[in-house]
């Protein structure tokens with residue numbers, strides 16, 4: 001069996017000592033496969049962006065919350081966020097201490113605030129009324145406030161998280177109100193944060209937004225500024241999804257130079273001695289994850305060649321939700337690798353909706369039943385956004401460890417798992 005389109009994973013020895021076919025045979029499909037070396041390399045690149053003493057990378061767990069991956073991320077010296085009790089639970093399971101977890105809240109209940117406070121976390125709130133609510137239950141405590149810098153960015157309208165058209169953050173004109181509410185409840189403003197959106201491929205927008213947040217910090221009374229311990233610029237670091245078109249990577253040297261100059265210069269100017277955080281999710285985990293699944297069916301409807309797989313939007317929501325592009329590799333099945341001319345094909349899943357499209361009209365080598373597909377860059381917002389729609393069980397997850405050996409890091413769900421919560 002030779003592979004038809006596998007140059008990218010071959011160059012990384014992504015599957016270690018195994019072939020995609022072996023992995024699928026052993027653990028079934030669809031299967032999320034992660035590569036430890038790739039994950040560690042991304043963590044190290046992010047850590048190297050600045051050598052400023054207070055600089056830290058706060059991994060945004062919403063991208064992928066598997067506790068084994070979180071454990072590796074922790075070993076690499078990153079800290080984490082949480083935005084739900086579930087994420088907090090998994091962060092703790094992976095060994096993060098409360099001081100290493102930032103609770104980034106959006107429209108949460110008082111009960112959830114209490115839960116995070118009881119766990120000993122610093123909470124970031126993103127409205128005056130949430131600040132009031134927290135103040136009432138956390139008198140004399142610490143708080144972080146998320147601002148909306150007015151600059152938004154992102155790969156799709158649905159992931160732009162700043163600017164007037166979004167629900168996020170406190171606008172900077174309300175800074176005095178923030179300070180008044182903190183004073184009224186004797187709360188210390190321990191930090192400020194923002195997140196402008198997801199997937200930028202050039203440094204400048206991110207740096208410009210960071211400058212806006214720092215200008216806002218300069219408007220704080222000196223005692224407040226010097227008491228602060230966290231300034232968090234959010235995530236959004238993009239990855240090149242078009243692997244086979246050699247899409248350029250985000251220039252991390254350029255970003256690092258600009259970020260380092262900005263934070264070290266600003267700290268020197270203001271005397272701020274706290275932390276500066278970046279909060280990437282996608283950049284940390286996207287490229288370490290691939291979904292493997294066989295081709296079940298090839299058919300024509302009119303002129304369109306449909307390649308049917310088990311990778312519905314229950315397995316990978318991004319293409320159906322945002323029209324996102326994921327590159328595809330093809331590993332030959334029983335039909336072998338010969339006579340594979342390129343042709344336009346649309347890869348679809350097994351869900352009962354016409355929007356269940358994984359890859360639209362792609363010019364790829366002709367696929368046959370039994371070939372195994374690799375859906376690239378699925379490590380971020382892949383498993384974490386997967387569902388059991390149509391009561392399909394969520395996938396298994398496998399890790400290719402640094403020594404090339406594969407091991408199961410989440411078993412495949414069973415119908416019994418699906419049934420467990422019903423009160424019949």
Ligand code: LLP
Pocket residue numbers: 060062063104159161194195197198199234235236237279280281282283318322380381
């Ligand atoms: N911090 C905050 C407060 C966030 O809301 C997010 C993502 C991040 C950090 C991490 O952003 P990243 O570095 O991963 O871009 N499901 C979408 C992405 C949604 C991101 C939401 N917030 C996707 O699949 O593209």
